Amino acid sequence: MPAIRTRGLTKRYGAGDEAVVALEDLDLEVAEGEVFGFLGPNGAGKTTTIDLLLDFVRPSEGSASVLGYDTQDETDAVRDRVGVLPEGFDLWNRSSGYRHLEFAIDSQNGDAEPDALLERVGLDRDDGRRPVGDYSKGMLQRLAMAMALAGDPAVLVLDEPSGGLDPHGIRTMQELVRTEAETGTTVFFSSHILGQVAAVCDRVGILDDGELVTVDTIEGLRETAGVGSRLVVQVAGEPGEPLADLTAVEGVTDVSRAEDGIHVTYTDPRAKATVVHRLVESDAAVLDFDIEEATLEDLFAAFTGAGTDARSGAENSSGGGPDGPRETEREDGGALEAELEEVDR
Numbered sequence: 583m584p585a586i587r588t589r590g591l592t593k594r595y596g597a598g599d600e601a602v603v604a605l606e607d608l609d610l611e612v613a614e615g616e617v618f619g620f621l622g623p624n625g626a627g628k629t630t631t632i633d634l635l636l637d638f639v640r641p642s643e644g645s646a647s648v649l650g651y652d653t654q655d656e657t658d659a660v661r662d663r664v665g666v667l668p669e670g671f672d673l674w675n676r677s678s679g680y681r682h683l684e685f686a687i688d689s690q691n692g693d694a695e696p697d698a699l700l701e702r703v704g705l706d707r708d709d710g711r712r713p714v715g716d717y718s719k720g721m722l723q724r725l726a727m728a729m730a731l732a733g734d735p736a737v738l739v740l741d742e743p744s745g746g747l748d749p750h751g752i753r754t755m756q757e758l759v760r761t762e763a764e765t766g767t768t769v770f771f772s773s774h775i776l777g778q779v780a781a782v783c784d785r786v787g788i789l790d791d792g793e794l795v796t797v798d799t800i801e802g803l804r805e806t807a808g809v810g811s812r813l814v815v816q817v818a819g820e821p822g823e824p825l826a827d828l829t830a831v832e833g834v835t836d837v838s839r840a841e842d843g844i845h846v847t848y849t850d851p852r853a854k855a856t857v858v859h860r861l862v863e864s865d866a867a868v869l870d871f872d873i874e875e876a877t878l879e880d881l882f883a884a885f886t887g888a889g890t891d892a893r894s895g896a897e898n899s900s901g902g903g904p905d906g907p908r909e910t911e912r913e914d915g916g917a918l919e920a921e922l923e924e925v926d927r
């Protein structure tokens with residue numbers, strides 16, 4: 583039995599010419615214990631989907647179930663088993679963190695220890711005693727996460743859970759998600775921050791303008807989108823006729839000559855070693871090479887038409903240093919061999 587299942591789930595707001603189709607014909611299955619990333623740009627329909635799963639809004643068409651319970655007919659059974667960190671939650675400024683946790687534990691019929699919940703989200707007892715009106719945005723987000731965990735939920739629904747968190751807070755949140763999944767909790771994680779989804783999710787669904795564009799693992803998405811990483815090889819002299827040759831290398835999708843070198847796009851990482859070796863064997867001297875990894879943003883753009891062809895500089899694995907490209911003689915072998923070993927890995 584899937585933890586979450588939707589069939590033809592559709593939500594239209596308004597009527598006639600004014601109608602907004604927030605979600606259209608969503609067929610989705612999330613397995614028990616899976617961490618599922620629900621990705622999409624603003625307005626894609628992520629929050630609408632979550633609202634439908636919890637019966638906060640009714641579908642225009644279609645149906646959904648959570649842990650086998652129909653979201654419309656067995657709403658209480660669903661809500662008893664789901665912990666939610668909503669987007670844009672409201673807390674009572676004058677009440678303490680502890681008060682909020684006690685309320686969350688009571689309302690979810692849980693038996694969690696408030697101190698243990700605080701510790702899990704990286705807050706301490708002093709924080710718990712303070713009124714939440716004094717909390718920073720990140721502390722509020724942590725408290726809301728603790729409240730979502732208060733009933734020891736079988737399904738955890740997180741709507742943009744990293745809003746307001748600093749890098750340490752994001753890491754804590756990601757570790758929490760992983761720990762929850764290891765104990766069998768299903769996590770439905772909605773976000774438009776692609777890197778965070780990649781860090782924790784087993785599979786990702788991309789929603790765009792109310793429609794589910796694709797569902798796959800990150801690796802699967804890379805292959806389907808054909809968004810390759812790029813190898814840029816600087817050469818001195820002409821390599822003879824290697825370019826046509828290189829397109830025949832398995833996993834290579836494109837080869838072109840540019841001012842800064844030979845650009846080779848590949849979808850299979852094993853291709854890069856073959857390409858570099860072939861160029862080393864050619865008539866030209868390989869001076870240097872850079873590897874520009876395809877980012878999740880590239881994938882997202884490929885599926886939704888959003889964004890640009892931005893590649894992450896931070897992910898570059900460069901053979902050159904801050905002083906520019908190192909000259910590497912073919913006969914010398916040493917430095918280039920070291921880099922080739924690196925690229926072979």
Ligand SMILES: Nc1ncnc2c1ncn2[C@@H]1O[C@H](COP(=O)(O)OP(=O)(O)OP(=O)(O)O)[C@@H](O)[C@H]1O
Nearest residue numbers: 595602604622623624625626627628629630631774
């Ligand atoms: N109550 C409502 N009445 C009318 N339109 C709505 C309502 N709620 C959502 N919408 C519209 O439905 C579409 C989907 O909105 P939704 O909030 O589900 O997107 P989202 O993916 O969660 O976006 P975000 O990342 O910005 O939170 C948007 O066009 C939004 O304007």
